[in-house]
Amino acid sequence: MTAQEIHDILKSQFGDAILEAKLENVPDPFIKIQTEKIKEAAEFTKSDERLQFDYLMCLSGVDYKGKLGITYHLYSMTHRHKIVLKIEVPTETPNVPSVESVWKTANWHEREAFDLFGFNFIDHPDQRRILLPDDWEGHPLRKDYQTPEFYNGMKVPY
Amino acid sequence: MIETPIQAIKTSTGRILRTEEMVVNMGPQHPSTHGVLRLEVVLDGEIVVDVIPHLGYLHRCFEKHCEHMTSYQQVIPYVDRMDYVAAMTNEHAFVVAAEKLLKIEVPERVHYIRIIMAELQRIASHLIAIGTFGIDMGAFTPFLYYFRDREKILELFEMTCGARLLYNYIWIGGLSHDIPPQFVEKTKEFCTDFKKTLKEVNDLLNYNEIFIKRTANVGILPKDLAINYACSGPMLRGSGVDFDLRRDDPYTLYNKFEWDVIVGKGEMGTVGDVWDRNIVRQREMWESLRIIEQAIATLPEGDVQKAVPKRIRPVPGDAYGRVEGPRGELGFYIVAEDSVTPYRIKARAPAFVNLSVINAISKGAMLADLVAIIGSIDIVLGEVDR
Numbered sequence: 328m329t330a331q332e333i334h335d336i337l338k339s340q341f342g343d344a345i346l347e348a349k350l351e352n353v354p355d356p357f358i359k360i361q362t363e364k365i366k367e368a369a370e371f372t373k374s375d376e377r378l379q380f381d382y383l384m385c386l387s388g389v390d391y392k393g394k395l396g397i398t399y400h401l402y403s404m405t406h407r408h409k410i411v412l413k414i415e416v417p418t419e420t421p422n423v424p425s426v427e428s429v430w431k432t433a434n435w436h437e438r439e440a441f442d443l444f445g446f447n448f449i450d451h452p453d454q455r456r457i458l459l460p461d462d463w464e465g466h467p468l469r470k471d472y473q474t475p476e477f478y479n480g481m482k483v484p485y
Numbered sequence: 486m487i488e489t490p491i492q493a494i495k496t497s498t499g500r501i502l503r504t505e506e507m508v509v510n511m512g513p514q515h516p517s518t519h520g521v522l523r524l525e526v527v528l529d530g531e532i533v534v535d536v537i538p539h540l541g542y543l544h545r546c547f548e549k550h551c552e553h554m555t556s557y558q559q560v561i562p563y564v565d566r567m568d569y570v571a572a573m574t575n576e577h578a579f580v581v582a583a584e585k586l587l588k589i590e591v592p593e594r595v596h597y598i599r600i601i602m603a604e605l606q607r608i609a610s611h612l613i614a615i616g617t618f619g620i621d622m623g624a625f626t627p628f629l630y631y632f633r634d635r636e637k638i639l640e641l642f643e644m645t646c647g648a649r650l651l652y653n654y655i656w657i658g659g660l661s662h663d664i665p666p667q668f669v670e671k672t673k674e675f676c677t678d679f680k681k682t683l684k685e686v687n688d689l690l691n692y693n694e695i696f697i698k699r700t701a702n703v704g705i706l707p708k709d710l711a712i713n714y715a716c717s718g719p720m721l722r723g724s725g726v727d728f729d730l731r732r733d734d735p736y737t738l739y740n741k742f743e744w745d746v747i748v749g750k751g752e753m754g755t756v757g758d759v760w761d762r763n764i765v766r767q768r769e770m771w772e773s774l775r776i777i778e779q780a781i782a783t784l785p786e787g788d789v790q791k792a793v794p795k796r797i798r799p800v801p802g803d804a805y806g807r808v809e810g811p812r813g814e815l816g817f818y819i820v821a822e823d824s825v826t827p828y829r830i831k832a833r834a835p836a837f838v839n840l841s842v843i844n845a846i847s848k849g850a851m852l853a854d855l856v857a858i859i860g861s862i863d864i865v866l867g868e869v870d871r
Contacts, residue, residue, distance in 0.1 A: 354804035
């Protein structure tokens with residue numbers, strides 16, 4: 328199924344919640360969706376007979392300076408097609424519904440996004456830091472991140 | 486998973502002893518965690534109730550470093566250090582993503598050499614995976630045989646680019662060097678010699694009665710669970726999913742060659758058990774040899790540096806490129822702004838994703854079987870922690 332057809336199915340299901348779509352002349356066609364609807368959209372894309380996106384390839388946080396975004400790369404093992412979903416949230420209130428209940432693999436990806444970007448995933452069962460120490464302060468992949476001078480009494484930039 | 490009934494232990498006077506759950510920390514310095522991984526294991530006697538992995542001991546801020554490069558090419562030595570036993574594959578994955586973003590077409594010769602390198606690297610990585618897995622299971626000899634032959638692959642790499650582990654060989658748009666004149670002959674020699682070892686170790690290890698007893702019906706990963714956890718590579722194929730990016734999402738010229746996708750069939754027990762995952766790796770090496778031999782025989786001529794860009798400044802946008810690494814789907818998500826520095830790079834490390842399923846497949850197993858399960862996932866902590 329082409330990106331256009333996938334977009335049409337999502338558009339007819341979610342209407343105005345589809346904010347933007349770029350389907351041609353880009354390396355990966357993407358559809359931007361309202362943050363509040365992302366979990367619903369995830370459930371729909373996975374369960375719908377025509378789409379069956381059962382494989383979440385990747386979930387990446389991005390800091391767009393002023394707002395944070397998440398990119399979901401979806402793939403269907405049955406139909407062998409793919410699509411990219413994107414959402415954006417303000418940096419001050421980075422609340423995103425978790426898609427962990429749809430794709431279990433999102434668990435660790437979301438933990439990583441929380442760890443490095445400071446997203447708050449609503450209904451995530453186990454939102455802990457994953458790569459950094461539990462007592463680390465701040466979220467290093469944010470563009471305005473300042474490296475702390477000391478960590479537990481140790482000087483950080485040697 | 487095997488349901489083991491836990492029977493109440495009685496003293497000779499008939500008093501029932503209480504059992505308590507306990508927490509055992511396995512790692513970070515434990516030989517069978519294959520690196521610095523700490524597993525917090527909750528045990529009921531010898532039965533695993535819960536496994537909580539703790540990562541990050543080898544976190545080197547790969548993604549943060551990339552945002553401070555002055556060129557896209559500078560990222561390549563960093564990706565080498567992610568999965569340090571399969572550095573060629575990492576470079577390949579990164580350049581596939583970058584070339585997708587930059588819309589670069591590389592000459593056919595470059596594709597061929599990349600395929601040869603990627604498949605040699607797959608063999609080298611599987612040799613470590615199976616060798617160390619054998620040690621976990623108490624078989625020391627295959628490890629020595631496999632390391633001896635892995636050395637020959639490293640010599641081929643050394644001959645090509647001067648480095649044995651971290652190559653910086655595959656560049657965006659091409660390669661750092663063409664292959665040396667004696668490479669073709671040496672690779673052919675290696676392919677012939679290596680088949681003997683493969684057969685020998687296959688008989689010695691994979692069909693060994695003790696090995697089968699330790700691995701069959703252990704750590705079963707059902708098909709649906711594997712897809713839901715986005716497992717990939719031998720993990721996914723071991724569970725009976727006929728899926729290989731080289732064939733199903735072609736990123737280079739693999740469709741020019743004849744080879745088969747190996748899928749676990751549950752020959753010794755259930756589909757998706759540890760034995761299946763291991764045998765998928767073993768048989769994939771034969772397929773890699775087939776690809777290498779065909780690629781060597783039909784290697785086209787050309788200039789490998791022809792498409793290497795002098796200066797890289799992509800159009801703002803993003804691209805996700807993925808390749809089939811030895812451990813599975815290795816993907817790079819690159820976000821570019823109008824600059825020579827990458828804005829954001831996310832590595833989708835197969836070992837990271839595959840490891841996340843460990844809790845789901847270890848519940849109810851014995852502690853000793855947990856070692857088999859970790860070994861069969863084939864993690865490289867450099868890639869898990871990045």
